[in-house]
Amino acid sequence: MPLIGAIADDFTGATDVAAMLVKGGMRTAQMIGVPDTADEVADLDAVVVSLKSRTAPVKDACRDSLAALAWLRHAECRQYFFKYCSTFDSTDRGNIGPVADALLAVLGAGFALACPAFPANGRSVYQGHLFVGSALLNESGMENHPLTPMRDANLVRVLSRQTTGSVGLVPYATVAEGAEAIGAAMQALEESGRRYAIVDAVSDRDLRAIGAAAAGHVLITGGSGVAMGLPENFRRAGLLAEEASTGELPALAGPAAILAGSCSPATLAQIEAAREFPCLRIDPRAPPDAEALAERALAWAVAHLGEEPVLIATSAPPGGVAAVQAALGREEAGRLVEQTLARIAEGLVSHGVRKLVVAGGETSGAVVARLGVRRLGIGAEIAPGVPWTLAEGGATPLLLALKSGNFGGPNFFRDAFAKLRGITEVAR
Numbered sequence: 001m002p003l004i005g006a007i008a009d010d011f012t013g014a015t016d017v018a019a020m021l022v023k024g025g026m027r028t029a030q031m032i033g034v035p036d037t038a039d040e041v042a043d044l045d046a047v048v049v050s051l052k053s054r055t056a057p058v059k060d061a062c063r064d065s066l067a068a069l070a071w072l073r074h075a076e077c078r079q080y081f082f083k084y085c086s087t088f089d090s091t092d093r094g095n096i097g098p099v100a101d102a103l104l105a106v107l108g109a110g111f112a113l114a115c116p117a118f119p120a121n122g123r124s125v126y127q128g129h130l131f132v133g134s135a136l137l138n139e140s141g142m143e144n145h146p147l148t149p150m151r152d153a154n155l156v157r158v159l160s161r162q163t164t165g166s167v168g169l170v171p172y173a174t175v176a177e178g179a180e181a182i183g184a185a186m187q188a189l190e191e192s193g194r195r196y197a198i199v200d201a202v203s204d205r206d207l208r209a210i211g212a213a214a215a216g217h218v219l220i221t222g223g224s225g226v227a228m229g230l231p232e233n234f235r236r237a238g239l240l241a242e243e244a245s246t247g248e249l250p251a252l253a254g255p256a257a258i259l260a261g262s263c264s265p266a267t268l269a270q271i272e273a274a275r276e277f278p279c280l281r282i283d284p285r286a287p288p289d290a291e292a293l294a295e296r297a298l299a300w301a302v303a304h305l306g307e308e309p310v311l312i313a314t315s316a317p318p319g320g321v322a323a324v325q326a327a328l329g330r331e332e333a334g335r336l337v338e339q340t341l342a343r344i345a346e347g348l349v350s351h352g353v354r355k356l357v358v359a360g361g362e363t364s365g366a367v368v369a370r371l372g373v374r375r376l377g378i379g380a381e382i383a384p385g386v387p388w389t390l391a392e393g394g395a396t397p398l399l400l401a402l403k404s405g406n407f408g409g410p411n412f413f414r415d416a417f418a419k420l421r422g423i424t425e426v427a428r
């Protein structure tokens with residue numbers, strides 16, 4: 001039976017936590033949505049159910065999260081994990097607080113830790129304040145996020161506004177003392193009636209100590225970082241094999257492509273740095289019709305498919321996005337771009353593409369849904385939080401890398417295919 005059952009509030013976040021568990025030696029699969037059947041998961045150490053609940057209405061986010069929990073409980077997981085963004089993406093209404101409240105209530109538990117820290121990607125928590133690199137969350141650019149603007153870096157306050165429970169803090173001085181001290185501090189907070197503890201963490205060592213301290217917790221909430229320490233608990237208990245699972249993927253013959261719908265600074269820089277790949281830029285206004293845009297892009301792609309991956313991007317800097325949104329409306333622009341890229345993905349696969357990188361969380365969701373993917377097997381990591389995966393359930397097996405917009409270094413696209421060559425050679 002799986003040891004860990006995770007519920008992630010978006011698709012790329014689910015891949016992120018799944019990759020972390022694979023690195024910890026757990027055989028892990030990512031499910032797209034709540035499976036409607038009792039999928040075969042008995043041979044897995046961890047299962048991650050990916051939802052699209054981050055910005056959904058609170059009621060829908062709670063309903064979907066509880067459905068995921070019910071499915072994971074049916075699979076008899078021993079510990080549950082609620083994965084949200086390492087920048088704590090949420091509003092005063094939710095959805096982190098209400099979803100965590102609902103999960104705790106059903107699990108009959110009164111307390112959970114909350115820790116979004118992911119030092120490898122520059123996210124750290126100190127005295128309850130979330131930093132992105134050296135900037136406070138509310139000065140990191142996240143204060144301008146279109147859907148979840150983060151204007152307060154104090155997570156005790158942020159979470160307090162979202163939950164009916166009360167929120168305490170395990171400060172860094174305690175975290176630095178190690179697992180025992182962290183465990184005692186969490187227990188004291190629980191006994192004093194707190195429902196949550198924001199736990200400071202600035203390094204992987206802190207995250208491992210927090211993981212060890214939470215061995216007996218039925219629910220853990222956080223970014224993928226805090227999942228780092230969990231596999232070791234099960235290994236210590238004799239429930240997880242010593243040898244690490246390698247996350248090997250099969251070799252799939254066929255051309256490669258990159259689809260970018262993210263307009264984040266990291267993705268824009270990655271597109272600039274991938275000049276050696278044949279590249280098509282799409283202006284969603286010309287014409288504002290998903291079928292027509294996709295048809296033209298596919299005609300271009302078919303002529304360029306070959307040794308090098310083709311790159312197709314709608315990504316634009318803020319001024320370009322504003323112009324498109326002014327012409328089409330914000331929602332319609334997003335919908336049109338997502339439909340266009342999803343249709344292109346479908347066409348590329350029918351033209352033989354078997355290796356696909358998708359940049360953007362919402363974009364990834366649209367592509368994965370259109371391809372009919374039901375399950376992702378997790379393979380080697382390209383950059384922290386972004387693994388190659390084997391997509392199953394669609395028309396044909398596919399190697400897929402889903403990248404959250406802001407993840408990855410400037411050479412991410414080149415790194416992705418270099419990594420794949422390594423995998424392919426090993427698999428051969």
Ligand code: ADP
Nearest residue numbers: 261262264314324334337338360361362363405
């Ligand atoms: P990220 O992970 O960076 O947030 P997403 O894919 O989640 O990326 O979000 C990017 C959003 O921007 C998507 O809804 C996409 O449809 C939209 N978008 C992409 N290109 C454009 C464009 N040129 N004009 C307007 N909106 C765009």
